[in-house]
Amino acid sequence: MTHDLLKEVRELTGAGIMDIKEALHEAGNDKEKAIEILRKKGSLKAGKKADRLAKEGMIETYIHPGNRVGALLEINCETDFVARTEDFKHLAKEIALHIAASNPLYVKPEDVPAEVVEKEKEIYKEQIKDKPEDVVNKILEGKIAKFYEEICLLEQPFVKNPDQKVKDILNQAVAKMGENVQVKRFARFMLGN
Amino acid sequence: MTHDLLKEVRELTGAGIMDIKEALHEAGNDKEKAIEILRKKGSLKAGKKADRLAKEGMIETYIHPGNRVGALLEINCETDFVARTEDFKHLAKEIALHIAASNPLYVKPEDVPAEVVEKEKEIYKEQIKDKPEDVVNKILEGKIAKFYEEICLLEQPFVKNPDQKVKDILNQAVAKMGENVQVKRFARFMLGN
Numbered sequence: 513m514t515h516d517l518l519k520e521v522r523e524l525t526g527a528g529i530m531d532i533k534e535a536l537h538e539a540g541n542d543k544e545k546a547i548e549i550l551r552k553k554g555s556l557k558a559g560k561k562a563d564r565l566a567k568e569g570m571i572e573t574y575i576h577p578g579n580r581v582g583a584l585l586e587i588n589c590e591t592d593f594v595a596r597t598e599d600f601k602h603l604a605k606e607i608a609l610h611i612a613a614s615n616p617l618y619v620k621p622e623d624v625p626a627e628v629v630e631k632e633k634e635i636y637k638e639q640i641k642d643k644p645e646d647v648v649n650k651i652l653e654g655k656i657a658k659f660y661e662e663i664c665l666l667e668q669p670f671v672k673n674p675d676q677k678v679k680d681i682l683n684q685a686v687a688k689m690g691e692n693v694q695v696k697r698f699a700r701f702m703l704g705n
Numbered sequence: 706m707t708h709d710l711l712k713e714v715r716e717l718t719g720a721g722i723m724d725i726k727e728a729l730h731e732a733g734n735d736k737e738k739a740i741e742i743l744r745k746k747g748s749l750k751a752g753k754k755a756d757r758l759a760k761e762g763m764i765e766t767y768i769h770p771g772n773r774v775g776a777l778l779e780i781n782c783e784t785d786f787v788a789r790t791e792d793f794k795h796l797a798k799e800i801a802l803h804i805a806a807s808n809p810l811y812v813k814p815e816d817v818p819a820e821v822v823e824k825e826k827e828i829y830k831e832q833i834k835d836k837p838e839d840v841v842n843k844i845l846e847g848k849i850a851k852f853y854e855e856i857c858l859l860e861q862p863f864v865k866n867p868d869q870k871v872k873d874i875l876n877q878a879v880a881k882m883g884e885n886v887q888v889k890r891f892a893r894f895m896l897g898n
Binding site for chain 2: 567568569570571572573575579580581582583584585586588697699701702703704
C-alpha cells in the first residue's frame with residue numbers, strides 16, 4: 513500500500529486512517545473496492561460524507577452569444593476536491609454548452625414519462641402495422657432508442673464530437689476522476705419559446 | 706407631430722409611415738395610444754410584429770462565486786432595439802442576481818397554484834381561529850400578502866434595495882424604456898437541493 517493511495521482514498525472518503533488501511537488491505541489495494549468496503553462499513557466520515565457523495569459538484573451555465581439561448585446545469589461528483597479540479601469545471605462547461613446547442617428534454621430515458629413513451633410507440637405501431645409481429649418489435653425497439661437519442665441528454669450525440677454520446681463523455685470523466693459523476697438536472701431557455 | 710415621435714413609433718412597431726401618421730393624429734400625438742390604435746388596426750408589420758411584442762428580450766444568467774447557486778432568466782421586452790440597450794442588459798443582470806440571492810418560487814401571485822394558497826390559508830386560519838370573523842379576514846389578507854412577498858419574484862423586496870419590490874424596479878424600467886418589460890420565467894439551482 514503506497515502512501516499516495518492511502519492519501520487519495522482519504523481525500524475521497526474522509527474516513528479514518530486505520531479504517532482506510534484495513535479496507536485497502538482487504539481490497540488488495542484496489543481503490544474502488546476499498547471505498548466500497550468503507551461505504552459498507554459506514555466508516556465514511558461522520559455520516560455527513562454519505563450526503564456529500566451525491567451533493568458535491570457545481571452549478572454551471574452557458575449563454576449563447578446574442579443571449580437568445582441559455583442553459584443552467586447541476587452536475588454532481590462525490591467530493592468538493594474533485595469539484596474544484598479544472599477537469600471537472602471543463603466537463604461542466606462542455607455539458608452546459610451541449611444542452612444549449614442540442615435542446616434535450618430529459619437527462620436520461622428513465623426520466624421520460626411512461627405516457628410520452630406510450631404515445632410514441634402508438635405512432636410507430638401505426639406506421640409499421642402491416643409488418644409481421646417479430647419484425648414490428650425489432651423496429652419498435654430501434655425507433656424508441658432513436659427517440660431517446662433525440663430527447664435524452666445522456667443519449668444524445670455529443671455536440672463537439674457526434675461519434676460519442678454525452679454519456680460516453682461522462683463515463684470517461686468517471687474513469688479519469690475516479691468518482692461517480694452525474695448530471696442531476698438542467699434548464700434550457702430559448703427566447704420566446 | 707415631431708419627426709422623432711414618428712421615428713420612435715416606427716421603431717417600436719414597424720408599422721407603415723402613413724399608418725403611424727394617422728394613428729398619431731387620432732391619438733393626439735400620445736405615443737402609447739397611437740401604438741394601441743395601430744395594434745387594434747392590425748397594422749403592425751407583417752403579423753410577425755405581434756409575436757415580437759412578447760418575444761424579444763434576452764436570456765440572462767447569474768452564477769454566485771463558488772458555483773453552488775445559479776439562476777437562469779428570460780426577460781422580455783417589445784423590441785430587439787430595447788433588448789440591446791445597456792439599460793435592459795443591466796436590468797436583466799440585476800434580476801438574475803436577485804433570483805439567485807432571494808430564491809423566489811414563482812414569478813407572480815397569479816402563478817401560485819390555488820391549492821398552495823388554500824393550504825397556507827388553512828394554516829393561518831388555525832392560528833387565528835379565536836378572533837372575530839371580520840378581524841380574521843383582515844389578518845388573512847395580510848398574511849397571504851406576506852406569503853406572496855416571500856415566494857413571488859415580483860413581490861419580493863429587491864435584494865440591492867429592500868425598500869423597493871422587484872416589480873417597482875420593473876415598472877421603473879417600463880417608464881424609462883417606454884416598452885412593456887416582463888419576466889417570463891426563471892430557474893434557480895442550488896447544489897444538492
